[in-house]
Amino acid sequence: xxxxxxxxxxxxxxxxxxxxxxxxxxxxxxxxxxxxxxxxxxxxxxxxxxxxxxxxxxxxxxxxxxxxxxxxxxxxxxxxxxxxxxxxxxxxxxxxxxxxxxxxxxxxxxxxxxxxxxxxxxxxxxxxxxxxxxxxxxxxxxxxxxxxxxxxxxxxxx
Numbered sequence: 001x002x003x004x005x006x007x008x009x010x011x012x013x014x015x016x017x018x019x020x021x022x023x024x025x026x027x028x029x030x031x032x033x034x035x036x037x038x039x040x041x042x043x044x045x046x047x048x049x050x051x052x053x054x055x056x057x058x059x060x061x062x063x064x065x066x067x068x069x070x071x072x073x074x075x076x077x078x079x080x081x082x083x084x085x086x087x088x089x090x091x092x093x094x095x096x097x098x099x100x101x102x103x104x105x106x107x108x109x110x111x112x113x114x115x116x117x118x119x120x121x122x123x124x125x126x127x128x129x130x131x132x133x134x135x136x137x138x139x140x141x142x143x144x145x146x147x148x149x150x151x152x153x154x155x156x157x158x
Contacts, residue, residue: 001042001059003034004095008105015095015115016042023128025119026050030112039068047072094122 001018014034018026027046031038039062047053056077059065069078098118105111125148127140 001046001057001065003062006030006095006099006105006111008108008111013108013111014038015111017119018042018046025122028112028116028119030108030115032108034062034064036064036067039064040071043068043072094118 001016003014003016005012006015007013011032014031016027016029016031016038018028020026027042027049029042029045031041053073054076056079057065057069057073058079058081060082061080066078066080069076095115095118098114099105102114105114125141125144127137127144129137132140
């Protein structure tokens with residue numbers, strides 16, 4: 001889990017993001033605060049969408065994570081490290097790229113909706129290429145594009 005600051009109309013908001021061990025986004029939440037209550041809200045939202053309880057949570061050293069973890073997941077190991085959290089830190093890069101292209105977000109609701117959808121679409125079309133051969137990567141990408149074409153064709157008939 002990690003958080004990053006984004007500015008929306010001059011007001012600083014926090015973008016909370018949870019990723020799994022493979023770098024796939026599990027949940028995203030835009031909030032105006034960065035305190036223990038905000039962390040608890042994010043944990044509750046994340047746990048509601050998961051089908052399992054994690055056995056390890058890796059975060060940076062923000063104290064709010066520890067409060068939320070002790071309150072909501074007392075039996076789960078909590079690792080706080082500057083370097084173990086790189087998957088979450090790197091998952092912010094596509095967000096920054098899209099934010100620049102869109103010339104900033106206009107409201108927290110618009111940011112939340114866009115980033116939630118974009119995270120899953122980005123993961124669908126950008127497989128972890130460094131872990132697979134070129135032919136396997138091409139097969140995964142062509143499958144992703146076929147699924148996308150079928151899904152968009154079903155929603156918008158010709």
